[in-house]
Amino acid sequence: MGCELLKGFRMLDLADDKGATCGKIFADMGAEVIKVEPLGGCPTRRIPPFLNDRPGPDTSLYFLAYQAGKRSVTLNLECADGRRLLTELVRKADFLVESYPLGYLESLGLGYQALAAVNPRLIQASITPFGDRGPGKDYHAADITIWAAGGNMYLMGEEGRPPLQISLPQAGLHAGAEAAAALMIAHYPRQSTGCGQHIVVDMQACIVWTLMNAQAFPIMHGASMTRNGVFSGALRLKRKMVFRCADGHISMLLTGGAAAASVKALVEWMDEKGFAADWMKRQNWSVWAPGVISAATDQEVEQIKDIEERVERFFMTMTKREIYAGGLKRRILLSPVNTVAEIAADEQLAAREFFVPVRHDIDGAVTLTFPGAFAKLSATPLASPAPAPRLGQHNQEVWGGLLGLSARELSMLRASGII
Amino acid sequence: MAPFALEGIHVLDFTWVAVGPITTKYLADNGADVIKIESATHIDVLRAAPPYADGRFGVNRSQFFADYNTSKKGVTLNLNHPKARELARRLVPWADVVVENFTPKVMRAWELDYEHLCRIKPDIIMLSSCLQGQTGPQASMPGFGQLMAALSGFYYISGYGDGDPAPPYGAYTDYITPRFAAAVLLAALDYRRRTGQGQFIDISQYEASLHFLAPALIDYFATGRVLKAQANRSERYAPHGAYRCRDEAGAERWISIAVGSDKQWQGLLEVLGNPPCDTRFATMLGRLQNFDALDGFVAAQVKDREVWELTAALQMAGVAAYPVQSCLDLHQDDNLEAFGFWNWLEHKEMGPAPYMGLAHRLSATPGQLRWAAPTLGQHTDEVLREMLGLSAEEIEQLRKDSALI
Numbered sequence: 001m002g003c004e005l006l007k008g009f010r011m012l013d014l015a016d017d018k019g020a021t022c023g024k025i026f027a028d029m030g031a032e033v034i035k036v037e038p039l040g041g042c043p044t045r046r047i048p049p050f051l052n053d054r055p056g057p058d059t060s061l062y063f064l065a066y067q068a069g070k071r072s073v074t075l076n077l078e079c080a081d082g083r084r085l086l087t088e089l090v091r092k093a094d095f096l097v098e099s100y101p102l103g104y105l106e107s108l109g110l111g112y113q114a115l116a117a118v119n120p121r122l123i124q125a126s127i128t129p130f131g132d133r134g135p136g137k138d139y140h141a142a143d144i145t146i147w148a149a150g151g152n153m154y155l156m157g158e159e160g161r162p163p164l165q166i167s168l169p170q171a172g173l174h175a176g177a178e179a180a181a182a183l184m185i186a187h188y189p190r191q192s193t194g195c196g197q198h199i200v201v202d203m204q205a206c207i208v209w210t211l212m213n214a215q216a217f218p219i220m221h222g223a224s225m226t227r228n229g230v231f232s233g234a235l236r237l238k239r240k241m242v243f244r245c246a247d248g249h250i251s252m253l254l255t256g257g258a259a260a261a262s263v264k265a266l267v268e269w270m271d272e273k274g275f276a277a278d279w280m281k282r283q284n285w286s287v288w289a290p291g292v293i294s295a296a297t298d299q300e301v302e303q304i305k306d307i308e309e310r311v312e313r314f315f316m317t318m319t320k321r322e323i324y325a326g327g328l329k330r331r332i333l334l335s336p337v338n339t340v341a342e343i344a345a346d347e348q349l350a351a352r353e354f355f356v357p358v359r360h361d362i363d364g365a366v367t368l369t370f371p372g373a374f375a376k377l378s379a380t381p382l383a384s385p386a387p388a389p390r391l392g393q394h395n396q397e398v399w400g401g402l403l404g405l406s407a408r409e410l411s412m413l414r415a416s417g418i419i
Numbered sequence: 420m421a422p423f424a425l426e427g428i429h430v431l432d433f434t435w436v437a438v439g440p441i442t443t444k445y446l447a448d449n450g451a452d453v454i455k456i457e458s459a460t461h462i463d464v465l466r467a468a469p470p471y472a473d474g475r476f477g478v479n480r481s482q483f484f485a486d487y488n489t490s491k492k493g494v495t496l497n498l499n500h501p502k503a504r505e506l507a508r509r510l511v512p513w514a515d516v517v518v519e520n521f522t523p524k525v526m527r528a529w530e531l532d533y534e535h536l537c538r539i540k541p542d543i544i545m546l547s548s549c550l551q552g553q554t555g556p557q558a559s560m561p562g563f564g565q566l567m568a569a570l571s572g573f574y575y576i577s578g579y580g581d582g583d584p585a586p587p588y589g590a591y592t593d594y595i596t597p598r599f600a601a602a603v604l605l606a607a608l609d610y611r612r613r614t615g616q617g618q619f620i621d622i623s624q625y626e627a628s629l630h631f632l633a634p635a636l637i638d639y640f641a642t643g644r645v646l647k648a649q650a651n652r653s654e655r656y657a658p659h660g661a662y663r664c665r666d667e668a669g670a671e672r673w674i675s676i677a678v679g680s681d682k683q684w685q686g687l688l689e690v691l692g693n694p695p696c697d698t699r700f701a702t703m704l705g706r707l708q709n710f711d712a713l714d715g716f717v718a719a720q721v722k723d724r725e726v727w728e729l730t731a732a733l734q735m736a737g738v739a740a741y742p743v744q745s746c747l748d749l750h751q752d753d754n755l756e757a758f759g760f761w762n763w764l765e766h767k768e769m770g771p772a773p774y775m776g777l778a779h780r781l782s783a784t785p786g787q788l789r790w791a792a793p794t795l796g797q798h799t800d801e802v803l804r805e806m807l808g809l810s811a812e813e814i815e816q817l818r819k820d821s822a823l824i
Contacts, residue, residue: 065633134757142677155588177598182779184605197783205778218747220470251569335566351555369640379618
C-alpha cells in the first residue's frame, strides 16, 4: 500500500551508505524515490552480509533494507548524454539527495547551482562527512572514522582496550535520517514561495548529537567522560548500567530521585527472595541519587558497591525474560539486552504488527520479513515496505515513460554504456 | 535577514526528557513558535540532570536541558489542576501541532489526548512518542533511552564479543527517533495544508529505532543468524578500527582507520615508512582473513605517532582516518568550528555556553538557535497575558490556586 502523505512528490536518490535512510524515509512517506545508480550499481549493493551468504547484486541485506520501495535507473554521469539525462530528470524532481565527495557533481556541471538553474524548485541535500568549509571537507571517510570524529567512539568500550563502534555501522543511517528531516524543513516554505534551496548535512555533527549531552561535561564540569564498559553515569563515579543475569544481561537505571519508585519496587522484589540488605529496606530512595546533584559521599560509594553486587546476584537467579516480565509487572525501570532473535519474538511488536512480510524475487520467489512503519499515522498510514529494485529495473519506465525516450534511443544509450 | 523556514507554525509542546524536546527543537530553531508546557510538580528530569553550569545543580542550570530546548518559550502549568487544564485547552485553537512523549495514560487523564483535542480543533496534528507506542501490552512501560537502547538490540551488538557488552554511551536510541519524528511531522503539516486533514501520529521509540538495525533483523528472519558484538571487525575494510597513538598531556590518543582497497593499503604502508610486513597482508582478501594479525601490526606501527600528524599524513595518502575524539576535542575541532556547529548563547541564569548547533545547514532559510532555553516558567505571564488575554489579577489568582507551578 502506498502512502498519501507525500504522494506526487519525486526524489532523486544519489546517496550511498552515507545517506540511504533518507530516500527510505521518503519512500515510506509516499514519495516516488528514484535511485540513480552508476552502471556498476550503487556501492550499497556490495555491503556484506548477503542474504543466505550468497553474494550478488541484489542480495546485500543492507541494500535490501535501505533501498526498499525505491526505483532504480542506471546512468553514467561521466558523459554528456548522462549529464543531460540527469538534468532532464531533475526538471521533474522535487528533492535530490546525494553523498558524493564534495565538488564531484560540480566537476560534472551537475552541482546545485546548475541543477537549480533548470529547476528552481529543487531542494537538494548534500551529505558530507565533515561539512563543506573546514580543513577536512575533502577528507576520506568511512563510517567508523565519522563515529570517531563525532565523539561516540571515545565513549564506547572498556578501559585498556580499544574504543569501539556498534557492530552495525550507524553514522550513515543518522546522516540519512537527518537529511530527511532537513529536506522536509526546506519543503515547508517552498510550498508557498516556490523556491528550493541547498542543504549541507554534516555527518560528524550528526554523531555529536548522539552523545546524550556528554559533550558539555568538559565545559561545565571540567572533564570529559571516558569509556567504561558496562559502567556509565555521573562523572568520576562508576555506575553500573548493565547487569549480568542467568542467560545474558539486563540494562537498568539504578538510582533514586526521579526513579525512586522503581528502586523501591526492585528492593521489595529482592527482599522477597532474600537478596535485599537491611539498609536498602530502610533507605528513602527519593533522596538517593549519588553524583547527580553533588559528589557521592563515601557512604554512598559503599552503598553503590553493595546494591550493584546484590542486584547482580539476584538477577543471576533468573533469565532475561523472567526479569523483564517481573520488571514490567512491578514498574521497575529495566529492560533485557535483547538479541535480534528476542526482538523478533517480542510480543509488543507482534501486537502492533510491526514486522511485515515482503515478497521478493531474488533467484526465485522469497518472502522476507521487514521492520514495518516507523510511525503509525491515523489519516495517511505509511507505505508498507516494498522490495528494493534490481539494478536498472525501472530504466524503461523512467527513461522511456517519464522522459519520453524512444525504444531506439534507449537501445543506443545502452549500447554506448550510458544507461 | 532571511525568514525562517517554519515561521508561522504553532506548536504546543508537552514533551520532556529527550525524544520529544529534540523533535520540537527542529521546529523551534527553524522559526516555529513553540510553547513548552512544564510543571515544577512533575519536573522535566533533564532539569535535574548534569552537566550543570559551573558544576552547580539548579533547575535552571542543566546544560542537558538547555541544549534540547533552545528557541522555545517556557510556561508552567500544573495540569493536575483543573484551571491549568482549562488554560491548556484554551491554547489548543492556536496550535497547529501538539507534541508529547509521556506514557499513554497521562494525556488521557488530563483530557488532552487526540480525541479531546480534535473536539477543540478538528484539524490538529498530534504526535505522541512513548517508548513502545500507544497500543499493545507494553504501551505503558515507563523508562528512559538506556532501557530502549538495550531492548532494541544496540547494547547486545556493542562490545568485544568475549564477555560483557560495551554499550554506546547511555540513551542511544533517544537520538534516532527525533530525526524520524521531525520528518514525518513536517510531512503531516504539509499534507494538512494541501487537504485540510489533520491526524494523530503514534511513533514508538522502539519501532523507529529498529530501522537502524534492519539488515540484522531481516537476516535473522531469513536465516536465523543472530548478529553479535564483534569489536571493530569488518567484512569490508581491513584494517578497520581504533589504534593507540602517542599519549598527549597524559591522555590516551587513538586514531580510527579504515582501509578498503590495495591502493589505500599502499598509502598506509608508505605513511608508516614501508615497514616489513606479513605477506598475507598483500591482498585485500588476505587482510580481511587475517584481521586480528593485521590489527596487531597496525597497532604496533602507530603507537609512537602523533595522532593529528598521522591523520593528516594518512589523508594525504588517500586513507580514511580521524582521531578518536573526546568530548573536549569536539570543542577544539576545526571542522565542527568551520561548519558553525558550536553556538554560544547567553542563558538568563547559566550565562554564556557553547550549545550544539544544527547538524544541517539550509542555504536560503537557515535555522538558528534563536535564544537559550527558558528558565522554569519564564514565559508563563507573557503567554497568559498576550495569548489568552488574562489580566494581572487573574494570573495572580491562578498562581495562588497553585495552577501555575
